[in-house]
Amino acid sequence: MKYIIGLYVVMAMMVCVTLISGYLLNGEYWAIASWLITGLFFFGTLFYINARYILSKKKGES
Structure with a gap:
């Protein structure tokens, strides 16, 4: 679950960088x-x- 949260945070950061660059800094x-x-x-x-x-390793162990 922590990997999905990490991916979501990275994706949100990408959107924030795009918005800040486009709107606050005028490109x-x-x-x-x-x-x-x-x-x-x-x-x-x-x-x-x-x-x-990690997920493939857990699947192979069970």
């Missing part, structure tokens, strides 16, 4: 925001890979 720092979103995507991918590994 002036779009390149930095793009790099942040890319980093968050890779971080979320690590959550996904870890969850698949």
Whole structure:
């Protein structure tokens, strides 16, 4: 369950970065925001890979 919460937090952070970049900063720092979103995507991918590994390991034990 903690992996799903982690993925949700990463996804919410991606949306927040997009909204802050677009509305509060008027798109002036779009390149930095793009790099942040890319980093968050890779971080979320690590959550996904870890969850698949843990869940497949638990399924094999039972």
